[in-house]
Amino acid sequence: MVVFERPHALCDVPLHYCPGCPHGIVHRLVAEVIDELGIEGRTIGIAPVGCSVMAYDYFNCDMVEAAHGRAPAVATGIKRSDPENHIVFTYQGDGDLASIGMAETVHAAARNENITVVFINNAIYGMTGGQMAPTSLPGQVTQTSPYGRDVKTAGYPIKVCEMLSQLDGPEYIERVAVCDVPNVNKAKKAIRKAFQNQIDGKGFSLIEVVSACPTNWGMTPKEALEWVKSDMIPYYPLGVYKDRSGKEETK
Amino acid sequence: MITRQLLISGFGGQGLLFMGKALAYKWLMEGYNVSWLPSYGPEMRGGTANCGVVVSENHLIGSPLVANPNVLICMNLPSLDKYEDKVVPGGMIFVDSTMIERKVKRTDVDVYYIPASKMASDNNMIVLANMIMMGKVLQVFGETDEEAIKNGLSKCIPPKKAEMFDVNMRAIQLGLGYEAK
Amino acid sequence: MSEKVLMKGNEAIAEAAIIAGCRHYFGYPITPQTEIAAYMAKRMPKVGGTFLQAESEIAAINMVYGVSSTGKRVMTSSSSPGISLKQEGISYLAGADLPALIVNAQRGGPGLGGIQPSQSDYFQATKGGGHGDYHLIVLAPYSVQEMAELTIKGFDLADKYRMPTMILCDGTTGQMMEPVTFDFAVKQPPEKPWAVTGTKMEREHNIINSLYLQADKLEEKNFERYERYKLVEENEVMYQEYMADDADIIIAATGIASRIALSSVEKAREKGIKAGLIRPITLWPFPKAAFAKAAEHCRQIIAVELNMGQMIEDIKLATEFKVPVSLYNRTGGVLPDVYEILGVIENAAKGGKR
Numbered sequence: 001m002v003v004f005e006r007p008h009a010l011c012d013v014p015l016h017y018c019p020g021c022p023h024g025i026v027h028r029l030v031a032e033v034i035d036e037l038g039i040e041g042r043t044i045g046i047a048p049v050g051c052s053v054m055a056y057d058y059f060n061c062d063m064v065e066a067a068h069g070r071a072p073a074v075a076t077g078i079k080r081s082d083p084e085n086h087i088v089f090t091y092q093g094d095g096d097l098a099s100i101g102m103a104e105t106v107h108a109a110a111r112n113e114n115i116t117v118v119f120i121n122n123a124i125y126g127m128t129g130g131q132m133a134p135t136s137l138p139g140q141v142t143q144t145s146p147y148g149r150d151v152k153t154a155g156y157p158i159k160v161c162e163m164l165s166q167l168d169g170p171e172y173i174e175r176v177a178v179c180d181v182p183n184v185n186k187a188k189k190a191i192r193k194a195f196q197n198q199i200d201g202k203g204f205s206l207i208e209v210v211s212a213c214p215t216n217w218g219m220t221p222k223e224a225l226e227w228v229k230s231d232m233i234p235y236y237p238l239g240v241y242k243d244r245s246g247k248e249e250t251k
Numbered sequence: 252m253i254t255r256q257l258l259i260s261g262f263g264g265q266g267l268l269f270m271g272k273a274l275a276y277k278w279l280m281e282g283y284n285v286s287w288l289p290s291y292g293p294e295m296r297g298g299t300a301n302c303g304v305v306v307s308e309n310h311l312i313g314s315p316l317v318a319n320p321n322v323l324i325c326m327n328l329p330s331l332d333k334y335e336d337k338v339v340p341g342g343m344i345f346v347d348s349t350m351i352e353r354k355v356k357r358t359d360v361d362v363y364y365i366p367a368s369k370m371a372s373d374n375n376m377i378v379l380a381n382m383i384m385m386g387k388v389l390q391v392f393g394e395t396d397e398e399a400i401k402n403g404l405s406k407c408i409p410p411k412k413a414e415m416f417d418v419n420m421r422a423i424q425l426g427l428g429y430e431a432k
Numbered sequence: 433m434s435e436k437v438l439m440k441g442n443e444a445i446a447e448a449a450i451i452a453g454c455r456h457y458f459g460y461p462i463t464p465q466t467e468i469a470a471y472m473a474k475r476m477p478k479v480g481g482t483f484l485q486a487e488s489e490i491a492a493i494n495m496v497y498g499v500s501s502t503g504k505r506v507m508t509s510s511s512s513p514g515i516s517l518k519q520e521g522i523s524y525l526a527g528a529d530l531p532a533l534i535v536n537a538q539r540g541g542p543g544l545g546g547i548q549p550s551q552s553d554y555f556q557a558t559k560g561g562g563h564g565d566y567h568l569i570v571l572a573p574y575s576v577q578e579m580a581e582l583t584i585k586g587f588d589l590a591d592k593y594r595m596p597t598m599i600l601c602d603g604t605t606g607q608m609m610e611p612v613t614f615d616f617a618v619k620q621p622p623e624k625p626w627a628v629t630g631t632k633m634e635r636e637h638n639i640i641n642s643l644y645l646q647a648d649k650l651e652e653k654n655f656e657r658y659e660r661y662k663l664v665e666e667n668e669v670m671y672q673e674y675m676a677d678d679a680d681i682i683i684a685a686t687g688i689a690s691r692i693a694l695s696s697v698e699k700a701r702e703k704g705i706k707a708g709l710i711r712p713i714t715l716w717p718f719p720k721a722a723f724a725k726a727a728e729h730c731r732q733i734i735a736v737e738l739n740m741g742q743m744i745e746d747i748k749l750a751t752e753f754k755v756p757v758s759l760y761n762r763t764g765g766v767l768p769d770v771y772e773i774l775g776v777i778e779n780a781a782k783g784g785k786r
Binding site for chain 2: 575607610769770
C-alpha cells in the first residue's frame with residue numbers, strides 16, 4: 001500500500017532549495033491541489049525571478065519563466081489567450097511580487113484577472129544572498145540593512161494582503177503560514193480554494209504564504225520556524241482578508 | 252491633372268482636416284493618387300492647424316509634406332501670415348474674407364476671396380464654412396460635377412451621421428455658385 | 433476589403449494585424465501612435481479578440497510575452513519613450529525565441545523628447561535595444577500601403593524565425609492618410625509545438641524560458657540563434673532602388689525621409705543631375721549588398737536621416753569606405769523639405785562639401 005508519494009504534478013527531479021527551505025512544502029501543496037482538481041493538463045505555471053526561478057523545472061505542467069516582477073502580466077496574456085481552458089498560476093517571492101512587480105500585482109488584482117497567485121513572503125531576497133526585502137521586518141538585519149531595517153530611512157514593510165483587500169477588484173485574498181502541520185493543512189485548503197475560484201471563473205485569488213529562509217536569516221531550520229511564529233506572524237496576521245463570494249472575513 | 256499640393260490652414264475646429272479628407276476622397280474615387288497629412292501635437296492646441304493634401308497622377312506620391320503649396324486655403328489670419336510667402340509662383344490662394352480682413356500681398360499668384368464664414372452664418376450652417384470654401388476651390392478647379400463630389404463626401408460621413416450629408420452638400424453648392432461681386 | 437480606402441498609417445497597421453490573425457493587443461497610451469490602440473479597442477471585441485490597456489508599457493510587453501508563449505499572434509505598439517520601457521521584455525522575447533510584433537512610431541528624443549516624427553531609435557531597434565546578444569527583424573514602411581503590408585509580413589517573419597519583429601515607423605507615416613487596399617493572401621501560421629497550451633497529459637511539459645545557468649548551454653543557445661539570424665540575413669533582405677543604377681549621387685533614406693528624398697531625387701533628375709535613391713525596407717537585416725554594389729559605381733552616398741547619424745554607420749560598413757558617405761540630417765522632430773535635400777544633392781553634384 002502506498003502511503004506517501006510524489007504528486008504527479010511535481011517532476012521527479014531534485015530541487016535546488018537549501019535545507020529547511022519551505023519552498024519544497026509549498027511546491028508540494030500546489031502540486032497536490034493540481035492533482036486533486038485534475039487540472040494538470042490545462043495548467044500553465046509562471047515562475048518568477050528569485051529563489052523559485054527554476055520552478056519551471058519542478059512542475060509537470062507547462063511552464064513559463066517571466067521577467068522579474070512581471071509574472072502577473074505574463075499570466076494575464078496566457079489567461080486571455082484561452083480563458084475557457086487555461087488554468088494559470090504565478091509563484092512569486094516578496095521581492096518579485098511586492099517590490100519590482102508591485103504595479104503588475106496591483107493591476108492584475110484590480111482587473112480581477114482570473115488567475116491564482118501564490119506569494120511566498122520570507123522577508124528577504126534569497127537568490128541574491130539575503131538583502132532587505134519590501135517585507136523585511138523593522139529592525140531585521142540583512143546584507144543591505146546591516147544595522148537592522150531602520151524605518152526612518154528604509155521605510156516600513158508592505159502588508160500585501162491588507163493592501164490588496166482594499167481594492168474592489170480581487171475575489172479572494174488570504175494569508176497562511178507553513179511553520180507547522182496545522183498551518184500547512186490550512187495553507188493547502190487556501191491554495192485549493194484559490195485554484196477552485198479560477199475554475200469557477202470567480203477571478204483573482206492571492207494566497208500569501210508566510211515562509212522562512214533559514215540560510216539567509218542565519219538560523220537553523222527549527223529556529224527559523226520559531227521566528228516565523230514569534231516575529232513574522234504577529235506582524236503579518238494570518239487569515240482571510242477578502243472573500244467576495246464567501247463573504248467570510250476572519251480578519 | 253498636374254500634381255496639386257494643397258495646404259489647408261486655420262484654427263482647430265474649423266473642419267480643415269475634414270475638408271482635406273473630402274477633397275482627397277473625391278480625387279481618390281476619380282482614380283488619382285492622394286496623400287493627406289495633418290499637423291498634429293501642440294500645433295493643434297491653439298494657433299493654427301493645418302493639413303496638406305497632395306494629389307497626383309503618379310503611382311506614388313513623393314513627399315506628402317506640403318512645404319510649398321500650389322494651392323493655399325486660409326481660414327484665419329495667422330495662416331495667411333505664416334504661409335503666404337511659401338506658395339509657389341503661379342499658385343492660388345483662397346481666403347475666407349470674413350475671417351481675414353487684409354488682402355494678399357503677393358502679385359504672382361491668383362487670389363480668390365470668399366466670405367465663407369459669413370455665408371455659413373447667413374445660411375444657418377455656422378460650422379460649414381469649410382465646405383463653402385471647398386465648393387469655391389472646386390469651382391475654380393473646374394470640378395463642378397456634383398456626382399463626383401457626392402462620391403467623395405459619402406466616404407467621409409459615417410452612416411450614423413447620414414443626416415449631415417445634405418447640409419454639407421448644400422454648403423458645397425453655395426461655394427460652387429459663389430462669384431465675387 | 434479590397435476596395436481602396438483612405439486610412440491613417442496607424443489604423444492600417446491595426447487593420448492589417450487583424451487580417452493577419454492577431455487577436456491580442458496590449459498597449460499603453462503615448463503620442464503619436466495612440467490611433468492603433470483606439471482602433472484595436474473598437475475592433476477587437478467585434479472579432480472576438482482581446483484589447484487590454486495595460487498599466488504600463490512594461491506590463492504590456494509582458495502580456496505580449498504571455499500570449500506569444502501560447503503560440504498565438506500578438507502585438508503591442510508604442511512610441512520611443514515607451515519602447516525604451518519595453519526593452520526588457522523584448523530581450524526576454526528574443527531570449528525565449530518568441531515571435532511578436534512591436535510597433536515603434538518614433539518621436540524625437542532622448543528623454544521625453546518631443547512628439548514630432550523622428551528616426552532616432554535606429555540604433556536601438558537594429559542593434560538589439562535591450563541587454564544580451566540578439567536582433568529583431570526591423571521593417572521600415574514609407575507609405576500607408578506598406579504599413580499594412582509590412583505588418584502582415586512582420587507576423588509571418590516573426591513566426592517563421594521565432595523572433596520578434598519591429599515595425600519602425602514615425603509620427604508622420606502613422607498620422608498621414610493614403611489609399612490602402614487589404615487584399616492580401618494571408619499565410620497560415622506554422623505549427624508551434626513549443627507553445628504552452630497545457631500538456632493535456634499527452635506530452636512532456638513545455639517550458640518557455642531564457643535562463644541558462646550553465647555557461648556552455650547558454651553559449652550553445654546563442655550560437656544556435658545566430659545560425660537562424662544568418663538565414664534571415666540571407667533570405668529576407670528588402671530594399672528599393674530608385675534610379676540608382678546609373679546614379680553618381682545616391683541618397684540613402686528610409687521611412688518618411690525617403691518619401692521626401694524621392695521628390696528631391698526626381699527634381700535633381702529634372703535638372704540633369706544623376707541622382708538616385710536606395711531605400712532600405714529591412715533595417716535589420718540591412719541591405720549590405722545593395723550598398724556594396726552602389727559603391728562600385730556612384731561618386732557619393734548621402735544618408736538623409738532624422739537623427740544625428742545612425743544608419744550612416746551601417747552604410748559605411750557595407751561600402752567598406754570605397755566611396756565617401758556623408759550625412760544630411762534633421763532631428764528633434766524637424767523634417768527637411770524637398771528643396772533642402774535638393775540643395776544638398778546639387779552641392780554634391782558640383783563636387784562641393786556640405
